[in-house]
Amino acid sequence: xxxxxxxxxxxxxxxxxxxxxxxxxxxxxxxxxxxxxxxxxxxxxxxxxxxxxxxxxxxxxxxxxxxxxxxxxxxxxxxxxxxxxxxxxxxxxxxxxxxxxxxxxxxxxxxxxxxxxxxxxxxxxxxxxxxxxxxxxxxxxxxxxxxxxxxxxxxxxxxxxxxxxxxxxxxxxxxxxxxxxxxxxxxxxxxxxxxxxxxxxxxxxxxxxxxxxxxxxxxxxxxxxxxxxxxxxxxxxxxxxxxxxxxxxxxxxxxxxxxxxxxxxxxxxxxxxxxxxxxxxxxxxxxxxxxxxxxxxxxxxxxxxxxxxxxxxxxxxxxxxxxxxxxxx
Numbered sequence: 001x002x003x004x005x006x007x008x009x010x011x012x013x014x015x016x017x018x019x020x021x022x023x024x025x026x027x028x029x030x031x032x033x034x035x036x037x038x039x040x041x042x043x044x045x046x047x048x049x050x051x052x053x054x055x056x057x058x059x060x061x062x063x064x065x066x067x068x069x070x071x072x073x074x075x076x077x078x079x080x081x082x083x084x085x086x087x088x089x090x091x092x093x094x095x096x097x098x099x100x101x102x103x104x105x106x107x108x109x110x111x112x113x114x115x116x117x118x119x120x121x122x123x124x125x126x127x128x129x130x131x132x133x134x135x136x137x138x139x140x141x142x143x144x145x146x147x148x149x150x151x152x153x154x155x156x157x158x159x160x161x162x163x164x165x166x167x168x169x170x171x172x173x174x175x176x177x178x179x180x181x182x183x184x185x186x187x188x189x190x191x192x193x194x195x196x197x198x199x200x201x202x203x204x205x206x207x208x209x210x211x212x213x214x215x216x217x218x219x220x221x222x223x224x225x226x227x228x229x230x231x232x233x234x235x236x237x238x239x240x241x242x243x244x245x246x247x248x249x250x251x252x253x254x255x256x257x258x259x260x261x262x263x264x265x266x267x268x269x270x271x272x273x274x275x276x277x278x279x280x281x282x283x284x285x286x287x288x289x290x291x292x293x294x295x296x297x298x299x300x301x302x303x304x305x306x307x308x309x310x311x312x313x314x315x316x317x318x319x320x321x322x323x324x325x326x327x328x329x
Contacts, residue, residue, distance in 0.1 A: 003166065007220065009161045011158040011160060032166045038161050041158035055265060057129040057143055061146035065098075092138050099135070113144075117134060162236075169287045185214055187199065224285065224291060225291045234263065
């Protein structure tokens with residue numbers, strides 16, 4: 001069975017020399033490049049592609065209004081001394097996008113006052129990627145830090161350059177693809193033969209404006225086959241019927257509604273433990289065959305079982321209800 005990933009060069013590193021470098025890297029490593037191209041900032045902005053990409057964070061910052069968020073009322077009141085419902089009723093709560101508009105601030109300016117609020121202890125964490133800060137007296141903002149991240153993708157002249165790549169599972173495991181071919185999140189700690197470290201070594205000759213770091217580390221790549229499928233749907237608008245991974249899901253009865261929900265990285269039960277956890281995190285670094293068997297236990301003849309993952313996923317399921325179960329959480 002083959003693995004298929006979605007890879008893109010981040011806006012800070014999109015130069016012709018970097019594009020050529022990344023392309024040559026994958027070809028030299030034995031990957032098949034199925035497609036490539038540019039997506040500019042205007043399209044990323046209009047279609048909210050980066051917001052969907054970072055959905056867990058962006059949903060609180062740009063996609064949802066405060067009244068749509070599941071705010072722990074006790075934590076909010078304990079931190080700010082004001083009942084959540086009262087703050088909401090009095091119009092004191094904003095997502096980051098609306099806060100910037102109300103204050104007439106740029107993304108970087110909002111990020112500056114968010115950083116001051118953080119330094120001053122005026123932030124509270126409600127969960128993974130879910131923060132609220134009192135950036136001005138009586139003004140409560142959710143995930144204000146995201147706007148500066150987003151700006152890198154949507155500002156004038158910005159954009160990404162993507163590749164869709166395929167390789168046999170027998171050649172590289174997904175973990176090896178990310179660890180050895182792509183490299184660690186911090187390019188300083190990545191293998192010298194990985195693309196992130198190569199870009200770090202050559203950043204000046206590649207025409208990058210500054211030295212790569214943990215955030216601006218040259219290249220993004222999908223963390224799992226499911227994540228890759230969701231990213232192809234988001235960034236490229238790929239239809240299920242035209243995607244090898246999607247075809248297998250559809251053949252087993254998984255609905256488009258469920259696939260849409262999986263693209264939001266839902267919290268699911270029955271993965272790794274009895275507690276709810278991230279679907280994407282649970283499948284991270286798993287090959288396509290293992291990922292399919294975890295999502296669809298025993299339903300894909302060519303899939304390869306990972307006993308621990310399959311058993312723990314299967315423990316939360318009863319017969320053929322994988323799609324139903326995961327769509328509900």
